[in-house]
Amino acid sequence: MDAIISRQDAETGGFSNTKFDAGWQISFEADLKAPRVVEARVASYPPRSLIVDEGDETTNVYEVVEGGVLLFKLLPDGRRQIIEVLGVGDVFGLAPNGVSDVGAETLTKARVAIYEKRRVDADTALRDRIFSRLRAQMCALHDHALLLGRKSAQERVATFIMRLVPGRGGHACSGPLGGCDETHVDLAMTRQEIADYLGLTIETVSRAFSALRRAGTIAYERQDRVAIPSVCQLCRLTGSH
């Protein structure tokens, strides 16, 4: 594995303080405010590198410190489902029986804090922090189950893009600030990754993007950067409102 392991004592964990609302919006950037004193091994990975594989024995708990991480599962015939897209502060590696039920792969260049089981067992404060984050991630999984089970391709893609707009689309959506309702978002994921996340094929994702573009709901600034003239208009296509 091509991870660069470094030991960091009393280092800033760098947790995002972005408000998560049922898992919406992701922050891949560490917020350097509110540093926490944590003794942990931190591993650095290049983009698209495997951290743990499905079925690996691990009792470690992992926390994303910088960058993005994908959790995925595979079927024997190669079908892949991306289960969750993790940002800074999110945790994984919590399968109860010491065998990872999902694979974890970096989406971007990423740093991941690794906590050994005995440390998690001993440290109540750490455990509580993991617990708390796990609750938020569980809500994201609930939302995603609704998307996978009941939403159309259009709605899935619209939901996906909305997920990348900070502070919007959740239950407590602030609405447009000061009349202006345009933004742009970075996709960070390839079409294939988006497809595997949304339970679609790459072609269907592409078609849905194109349809949104033709309708004027989005525009491409670059291939991986989308302009949204009216967030509310996009939000109406998610099926959630």
Added chain:
Amino acid sequence: MDAIISRQDAETGGFSNTKFDAGWQISFEADLKAPRVVEARVASYPPRSLIVDEGDETTNVYEVVEGGVLLFKLLPDGRRQIIEVLGVGDVFGLAPNGVSDVGAETLTKARVAIYEKRRVDADTALRDRIFSRLRAQMCALHDHALLLGRKSAQERVATFIMRLVPGRGGHACSGPLGGCDETHVDLAMTRQEIADYLGLTIETVSRAFSALRRAGTIAYERQDRVAIPSVCQLCRLTGSH
């Protein structure tokens, strides 16, 4: 709400000690061995009654003590997705912001232990037990995301039935015991509930059941009771093996 509230001090919580493997198999029956001393309010509900609704304010944590509970989400136009089917020992009501992100409804007659937030905050042992169970339930959600995103209708239904066979279909599947590989399972859920759980329509679920029946993979003992001549044969249709 038609719950019968009772106060039970130092009562047996009655937790199932069935081994859960990534959320597979459900036990709606409390195992009375290994009683735990718990002070908690316990509410009793008739079948199909609402415990909490999506959007309700609750800081309580709930634990299923007897029976089965469904967690679900709705879209504004009425589409419903059942997120998770809970058995004895499973917990819910853990949305991080005090507003439930899912509705919870009893599947069968059920009893549910209710822990207030301040009690969960104060009691480390309780919190750890909830945490531990949450980890198992998260694995079940991961599996279900794979099902919803990537499996065919046939595979979903086969997976659903396998989920009801104790000790089989998981990663550490024991295989048939002593050559004999037949069982029967109680469905407990209506076709509509199964459809909402599997992200299908009621007709598609019915057709999948019929196809399995025609193929001899299952047989009806009653409408809600399925005989499985060969568990392994059914398991091969889940797409997971």
Added chain:
DNA sequence: CGAAGAATTGACCGCATTCAAATGCGGTGG
């Protein structure tokens, strides 16, 4: 500029949905 990979677009197909009708099942009352 050229090559390799990613994304888009098009044509066609198949699976699941939709709409509709028939059948089966459980309960109530005669």
Added chain:
DNA sequence: CCACCGCATTTGAATGCGGTCAATTCTTCG
């Protein structure tokens, strides 16, 4: 016991959305 009713389930036929296969275009990078 049996007839009847209401509801769940099953089955059938037609439609359509998303998948599959294939060709083209766009991007990136050497």
